[in-house]
Amino acid sequence: MSRLFMFEKPLGMRDTLPELYEKKHRVRTLMEDAIKQWGYQFIDTPTLEYYETVGTASAILDSELFKLLDKDGHTLVLRPDMTSPIARVAASRLLENDLPLRLAYAGNVYRAQQREGGRPAEFEQIGVEYINDDTVSSDGEVIALLVSSLKKAGLSQFQVSVGHIGFAQELFKQILGTNGRANALRRFLYEKNFVGYREQVNSYSLSSIDKKRLLQLLELRGGEEVIGKALDIVEDGYGKESLIQLKELWDVISDYGLKDYVKFDFTIVSHMSYYSGILFEAYAGNVGFPIGNGGRYGLIEKFGKKASATGFAVRLDKLLEAMGSLEVTNTVECIFFSQERRKEAFQLAETMKGEGKQTVLQDINGVKNLDAFTKKFANTTFLIGGA
Amino acid sequence: MNTKLTIAMPKGRIFEEALELLLKAGYNLPPEFDDSRKLILDVEAEDMRFILAKPMDVATYVEHGVADVGIAGKDVLLEEERDVYELLDLRISACYLAVAGLPGTAMNDVAPKVATKYPNVAAAYFREQGEQVEIIKLNGSIELAPLIGLADRIVDIVSTGRTLVENGLVEYERIKDVTSRLIVNPVSYRIKDERINELVTRLSTVVSLEVK
Known part of the structure; x- marks a missing residue:
C-alpha cells in the first residue's frame, strides 16, 4: 500500500466545513421542529451495534456494512440505518402497555463505499418511526409528516411515489401459483429491469389474458385513477385488500390537503423482503437519487415484540443538494x-x-x-x- | 419545473443506429447531428439535450441523474450493475458475449486465466459454471491475450465473429445475447414521467414495426 498523504480520508468520508455546517444545521432544525410539532419524541442510539442483532435485522445489504470486532470477538457494525436500532430500543424498553409510539431521530449512518465518489459512506438521516399502530391513518400520518416537514425545510418541488408490496406479490401468486416463480418476477421489479420482466412473463405458458395482467402492472403509475385500473387486474384476496388500503390512504392524504404531492406507483420494490405493506420514495427533480424513503415493516418482531411499524428517513445530504444554493448570510461581527x-x-x-x-x-x-x-x-x- | 429531457447517447457503433431509431420515432433532430465534435447538443425544437458519452459510461451518467435517459448496451448494464430502469429493448446493435480461445486448447489446471473488458460478467459466468478462474482486465484488443499467452480464454463481445477468425480464435461458449436498451434514471422516471412515457411509446412503436 502506498504511503498516505496527510490530508487523506477513508473512502466516502467527508468533512463538513463552516458554511455547509450552517446550512445543514438550519435545514436539520427546520425538519426537527416540524417533526416535534406533530408530537414525535426524538431519541439517540449508539453508533456501534452488534452485527448479530441490528446488523442482520437491518434492510441494508451485508456487503455494505462496516464491521469490526470488540475485545471479546463479537462482530460489531457501525449502524447502517436508524430504523433497526430504534426497533431494538422500542421492543426492549419503550413498548409498554401495547400503546402506539411516535419516535424520531436525526443521526449519522454508515454504509461501506461500493464504487466511485458521489456516494458518501457516512451521511445524516432524519426520520420518524410510528410503532404499534396498524391503521392506514398511521401510514397516512407518516407520509403527510414527510411532505410537511420537507415543505417546512424549504423544499418546494418534490414528489412522493407510493406503492404497496402486497399488490404485486399477490398478483404474481394468483397467476403463477408458486412462490419461486413469483419471486423471480419480483426480482426483476427490484432490479428495475422491465425488459427482463417482459421476457420472463412471455416465457411462461400462460393465457394471453394472464400475460396481459402481468404486463399491465408495469403501467400502474399515476393518481387516484390507477387504483381502478389495478382493481381490474387482481382477483379477490390480499391483493384487493392492498388496494382498499391504498384507496383509504389516498383519502387520508386528501384530507390532509396534500394529494398534489403524492402519486401511486405499483412497480416500487425497494427491498426484496423488508417491507410488509405500503411503501414510498420521495424525489426532488434536480437530484438523481431519492431524497427519502419509507414504509411499513415488521422489524419489531425480530426483536421479540409483536408489532408492526411505519416510518420514513430523509437523507440530509440529498435534501441539501435538492435545495440548491442556500444563502447563508454572515452575521458575525x-x-x-x-x-x-x-x-x-x-x-x-x-x-x-x-x-x-x-x-x-x-x-x-x-x-x-x-x-x-x-x-x-x-x-x-x-x-x-x-x- | 424543468422539463428538458437529457439523453446520454453512446459514441461509435451504436450511435448511428440509435439516431436512426429516434428519427424514425419522429423526433426532429438536426442533420449535422452526427458529424459534430461537440459533446453536448441542445435541440431546442424538441426541448431535448443530447450528451455524447463513451458507451461504457452511459449508465453512469444516467444513474447519477445528470442524464435522464440513455441508450446503453446490455453488456454495459450487466458489467456495471447501475441502479437504473431498463425500460425497453431497442433491438439494435445486436451481438453477444462469448468465451473464446485458441482452438483445441484446455484451460490451465493450476491457474486458469481469463482476459476481458468485462471482469464482473466474466467472474459471474465462470462462478456459475463452478470454475475457479483468475480474471485479467484489459481495455481493448482482447484477442491478443490468448495469442501471446497472457490468458487461456477471453470473454468479449462478438458481432460477426470475423475478428475472432482473423486472429485464429474460436468461440467456446455463448454467454448472453446483447442488444441496446433504453435506460432511465429512477428519479427522472417519476418526475418527468410524461415525457419519458411519450419517448417509450414512440420508440416501442418503431421497434415493434422493425421486428415484424
Whole structure:
C-alpha cells in the first residue's frame, strides 16, 4: 500500500466545513421542529451495534456494512440505518402497555463505499418511526409528516411515489401459483429491469389474458385513477385488500390537503423482503437519487415484540443538494481591541451578545493581514489606542 | 419545473443506429447531428439535450441523474450493475458475449486465466459454471491475450465473429445475447414521467414495426 498523504480520508468520508455546517444545521432544525410539532419524541442510539442483532435485522445489504470486532470477538457494525436500532430500543424498553409510539431521530449512518465518489459512506438521516399502530391513518400520518416537514425545510418541488408490496406479490401468486416463480418476477421489479420482466412473463405458458395482467402492472403509475385500473387486474384476496388500503390512504392524504404531492406507483420494490405493506420514495427533480424513503415493516418482531411499524428517513445530504444554493448570510461581527481599551471591548462584546449578536473579540496584534481578516465579518468595531 | 429531457447517447457503433431509431420515432433532430465534435447538443425544437458519452459510461451518467435517459448496451448494464430502469429493448446493435480461445486448447489446471473488458460478467459466468478462474482486465484488443499467452480464454463481445477468425480464435461458449436498451434514471422516471412515457411509446412503436 502506498504511503498516505496527510490530508487523506477513508473512502466516502467527508468533512463538513463552516458554511455547509450552517446550512445543514438550519435545514436539520427546520425538519426537527416540524417533526416535534406533530408530537414525535426524538431519541439517540449508539453508533456501534452488534452485527448479530441490528446488523442482520437491518434492510441494508451485508456487503455494505462496516464491521469490526470488540475485545471479546463479537462482530460489531457501525449502524447502517436508524430504523433497526430504534426497533431494538422500542421492543426492549419503550413498548409498554401495547400503546402506539411516535419516535424520531436525526443521526449519522454508515454504509461501506461500493464504487466511485458521489456516494458518501457516512451521511445524516432524519426520520420518524410510528410503532404499534396498524391503521392506514398511521401510514397516512407518516407520509403527510414527510411532505410537511420537507415543505417546512424549504423544499418546494418534490414528489412522493407510493406503492404497496402486497399488490404485486399477490398478483404474481394468483397467476403463477408458486412462490419461486413469483419471486423471480419480483426480482426483476427490484432490479428495475422491465425488459427482463417482459421476457420472463412471455416465457411462461400462460393465457394471453394472464400475460396481459402481468404486463399491465408495469403501467400502474399515476393518481387516484390507477387504483381502478389495478382493481381490474387482481382477483379477490390480499391483493384487493392492498388496494382498499391504498384507496383509504389516498383519502387520508386528501384530507390532509396534500394529494398534489403524492402519486401511486405499483412497480416500487425497494427491498426484496423488508417491507410488509405500503411503501414510498420521495424525489426532488434536480437530484438523481431519492431524497427519502419509507414504509411499513415488521422489524419489531425480530426483536421479540409483536408489532408492526411505519416510518420514513430523509437523507440530509440529498435534501441539501435538492435545495440548491442556500444563502447563508454572515452575521458575525468583530471587535478589534488593543490592551489599552481591552476592558471596554469586553464590555461592549457582552452587551452585543446580550442583544443576540454573534461577536468575535480579536486582539489587533494577533492579525497579520487586517484587510483580509476584516472581510470575514458583517461589521467591525475598532477599540484601539488611548481613548 | 424543468422539463428538458437529457439523453446520454453512446459514441461509435451504436450511435448511428440509435439516431436512426429516434428519427424514425419522429423526433426532429438536426442533420449535422452526427458529424459534430461537440459533446453536448441542445435541440431546442424538441426541448431535448443530447450528451455524447463513451458507451461504457452511459449508465453512469444516467444513474447519477445528470442524464435522464440513455441508450446503453446490455453488456454495459450487466458489467456495471447501475441502479437504473431498463425500460425497453431497442433491438439494435445486436451481438453477444462469448468465451473464446485458441482452438483445441484446455484451460490451465493450476491457474486458469481469463482476459476481458468485462471482469464482473466474466467472474459471474465462470462462478456459475463452478470454475475457479483468475480474471485479467484489459481495455481493448482482447484477442491478443490468448495469442501471446497472457490468458487461456477471453470473454468479449462478438458481432460477426470475423475478428475472432482473423486472429485464429474460436468461440467456446455463448454467454448472453446483447442488444441496446433504453435506460432511465429512477428519479427522472417519476418526475418527468410524461415525457419519458411519450419517448417509450414512440420508440416501442418503431421497434415493434422493425421486428415484424
